[in-house]
Amino acid sequence: MYVRLGVLDVGSNTVHLLVVDAHRGGHPTPMSSTKATLRLSENTDDRGDITPQGADRLVETVADFAGIARTSGCEELMAFATSAVRDANNSEAVLRRVRAETGVALEVLSGVDEARLTFLAVRRWYGWSAGRILCLDIGGGSLELTFGGDEDPDCAFSLQLGAGRLTRDWLSEDPPGKRRVAVLRDWLDAELVRPAQELRAAGVPDLCVGSSKTFRTLARLTGAAPSSAGPRVRRTLTAAGLRQLIAFISRMTTADRAELEGVSSDRSQQIVAGALVAEAAMRALGVETLDICPWALREGLILRKLDTEMGGELMVVSQ
Structure with a gap:
């Protein structure tokens, strides 16, 4: 039985939403791919904080992409962030704001x-x-x-x-x-x-x-x-x-x-x-x-999810 998954990748340069149909033991089939260039690594100030403008754009983009995941029929959204968020001094505050304003809990990968x-x-x-x-x-x-x-x-x-x-x-x-x-x-x-x-x-x-x-x-x-x-x-x-x-x-x-x-x-x-x-x-x-x-990385997260039936912070997307 296939499940439609959304993988939301917040990287140092882009935010990328990949929608796939997948089942355990099978090959994940890409259904759609949506990208936005945020350059979070460049929206970091001298103190190592993500700037207010960078945080604003991140919140707006995550909200938009969560909406795309819903309209695409995703049953779950796996949302994660890598280096730019991981290394920011104010990452916890930014993550709290993203969750409060979008409902998406970003998992920060080491x-x-x-x-x-x-x-x-x-x-x-x-x-x-x-x-x-x-x-x-x-x-x-x-x-x-x-x-x-x-x-x-x-x-x-x-x-x-x-x-x-x-x-x-x-x-x-x-x-x-x-x-x-x-x-x-x-x-x-x-x-x-x-x-x-x-x-x-x-x-x-x-x-x-x-x-x-x-x-x-x-x-x-x-x-x-x-x-x-x-x-x-x-x-x-x-x-x-x-x-x-x-x-x-x-x-x-x-x-x-x-x-x-x-x-x-x-x-x-x-x-x-x-x-x-x-x-x-x-x-x-x-x-x-x-x-x-x-x-x-995105495919690795999907495979881990399919293997273990869990994959970090998951958000069920209401239909």
Whole structure:
């Protein structure tokens, strides 16, 4: 028996509502997808608080998307937030306001939970025959690295190396200066030494995977099939192709990057930082080629819900 679920993902860049029809043991079937660009990570002040304007937009968007979930016939809405809300000093106050004004209780995922749920989705997509999987996932606020041979990874790291965060902190010029890019590369290498050592010590992967919109965009820019080809077409990202891409896009303005096929306007500003994080992580882990997985965190939450018949804070949406 199918159940219609809504998954509301409040990320550092966007709020995304995914509506799926799903049943235990089956493949979740996407029915609709709705996005809004909020850039919560940029609506954070010097004290580390989400600004009143950012909170206003969040409340308004969550209310709108909860309404879409109701009219779409969702029986349950799984609502969660990641890095931008997790790291904000006033996150509790913002979450209370969201719940009071919209009726939606956002579950704030820890970085490690985010990594583990993404790994679950990747494992289910590729299956047991993939063997030991190394997974890299780049969000707006954080980078998740996982490795393991089961559905729960043996190693899971969440690092504050998201594309939006690094763009804000390091690459304010448009286009970014050549020296600034070089300094950021060196800094990323240093930040990745310890987690890379632990991941390498855990074993040799049989399959290396990149998940998330950032990796899908990078793969498209280096020649992978467009999204119109469907999710089951194999897409890869190579270290050599990524290096060539960085040399090209790091000299372009945000407006010019937005004209590239496969780059959405809301991603054009931070795709250079995303590419630099991807390059550094692949270099640190000795990865030459990544397979690109179409499933990530949202699918992991759906699968956890179906497996356990519970999934954090759930809101029953009245019809």
